[in-house]
Amino acid sequence: MKQYSSIQGAHEGRRNFLKVSGGFTLYIGVSGILPGLISCEDRKTIERTLEENPLTAWVRLSPEGDLTILNPAAEMGQGSMTSLPLIFAEEMDADWSRVRVAFSPQETEIYGSPGWAPDTKLMFTVGSRTTNSYFDVMRRAGAEARYILMYTAALHWEVPLEELTTEPGYVLHPASNRQMAYGEVVDKLEIPESIPANLELKSPEFYRLIGRDLQRKEIPEKVDGSAVFAIDVHLPDMVYGVLERGNLHGSAPTLKNETDIAAMDGVLKVVHLDYAIGLVANTLETALEAKKRLQIDWGDAQASGFDSAAAFGDYEQIVSAPETGEVIVDTGDVNKALESANSRLQADFRNDFIYHAQLEPLNAVVRVGADGQEAEAWVGSQQGPDAKLGLPELLGIAPEKVRINLQYLGGGFGRRSMNDFITECALLAKEVAPSPVKLLWTREDDVRYGAFRPMSLQRLRICADSRGSITGLSHCVVGDGGNLVASGIHNDHYNIPNQFAEWRETRHGVRIKHWRSVGHGPNKFAIESTLDLMARELGRDPLELRRELMAESPRALATLEKAAEMADWEAPSPEGRAKGVAFVEHGSLGTGICEISLNRDSGKITVHRFWCAVDPGIAIHPDNIVAQMEGGILMGMSSVLHERISIRDGRVEQSNFNDYQLLRMEDAPEQIETAIIASEEHPEGVGETGTPLVAGAIANAFLKLTGKSLRHLPFTPERVLQVLNNNNA
Incomplete structure (x- = not known):
């Protein structure tokens, strides 16, 4: 294997290890975070030191060559228990078959990830940020572990460190045809006084683990019931x-x-x-x-007397008021673009409160x-x-x-x-x-006193010039919670020269909280639906319109083209069916296309197929990316077609899953197909990319199928029938 670490000399070392029953255990941390390894001489010293310094490492290596890599993130089905240790193991050149994973101690100074705010680290598994924020941390930690092992072997063999390399689980000296298993290094361990700050990390062409479909580490124990929740x-x-x-x-x-x-x-x-x-x-x-x-x-x-259905009337007054709210986007001159436009339209979109409905109470x-x-x-x-x-x-x-x-x-x-x-x-x-x-908490406790994704209203105004090109987009969102309702309002991958977006605040005393993809779900629904409404107004194909808007965003455009290819966009759908498209940027970039049918008597929408293409940057664990996209799409379908919390006289009307409906297995699509467009860009999260794709894709398919526009989430059969029977919809 090619030598990819830059080794800058050997330092006078000191032997530091923890002697435990059955041998020695190596604890390796990250330079600049940990003070160093703990030095122990006997069992009592070990126990006392561990009690005083329980935070010692990212990895434990036994003399038998078994490794335990610590995972600093929550594991809630999104795969962090595999993806983060996999990054570490890649740089360490660890034998993945010998790796087990455990949760790290909850200590921010050691195990937190950067990037939340200047000089701020957090242990916070939210926002699809886990892989993104820990990628560099875990790479550096794994590279340092490898460096220490090579440093020790170089001293033991009395050879220049630069002559050494590694294969999974082994330090190698090619010149003398010698090798030393990682476990053998433990009782010879020498710790350098310092580790080079500029350790060279692996280039993607040398990856052995990243990009492979490996079994997730926690799945066997979840299957056999031994996993502890x-x-x-x-x-x-x-x-x-x-x-x-x-x-x-x-x-x-x-x-x-x-x-x-x-x-x-x-x-x-x-x-x-x-x-x-x-x-x-x-x-x-x-x-x-x-x-x-x-x-x-x-x-x-504060919530006494609040009626969530009636509140939309108040929201309409707020969105129509001349006052401006908190400005989020202000590019070009939207008002001027609207005044001079050849075509323009305005549309309002609504969404109800929804409950998290996590399986474990x-x-x-x-x-x-x-x-x-x-x-x-x-x-x-x-x-x-x-x-x-x-x-x-x-x-x-x-x-x-x-x-x-x-x-x-x-x-x-x-x-x-x-x-x-x-x-x-x-x-x-x-x-x-x-x-x-x-x-x-019983399920009734959680439904009645939950912390919901907030209801909101979005008013969008869009315009185009005489050539049918989009020239302006104005977006006003009304609701409680700031970022809870306003995230996802940006259009960084659409080249629209004049854009304005604002948030206007309301408060009702109802408990609210981040829900998967936060404001992206309602706001991307509104944006993507508005684009299709405008495409229909202009007589343009909605995919072609997006292709034009993405001309300067090649990565986004690649997801659009791939999804269109997968769905065979140009081919007509079977009788009674139609396709709709939507694009989302939420960490990863993704385009989704669905094919639906409609029972015009009952108002039930059926999603038959869903295709999506996602660009996550470096694809750490492709099989898990596919699983996350599938899960996100199904959760999106559940929220788009069924889920709603209603409040009357300040009180939550739903109590359990008998009156808070979720997507059933019989209503899942016949097929969900995901294509990964991997690159060498910094990896992004995918846990929240699939969910907000769904509303826009279904609404746009419905528009194509019926000529009518769905504008209030969820699309319950009653609302669908109301739209079908409304000639002005």
């Missing part, structure tokens, strides 16, 4: 907690029968919160039974020490701005005395980046310390 955690002497939060967000409770509840057999504690009544009991069944018997008077809240286990000075939590979290999830400040405990044990997540989608369920558990655990408490 937070809900599986059971500790000795564990008790159970539940909360009654009502369904009027922010309402304060007054408990009327506390004496009776506290006297119930098995009830250990009644806990009053500003917005809920908490219960701790010796069994979950007891806690839930006590919850049913609570008699609570609920106070008013929200839960956590927290134990607070008897003296209140230390705590430990077992959680499935997408982490957050504080790697200790807010527990030190909440409990008044030093951060180093709080330990977070990250578990697998049974779905996140942004909901588990909000750690309210963890802080609630900690508050209950504090009341019954030192007994560990498992808190569970």
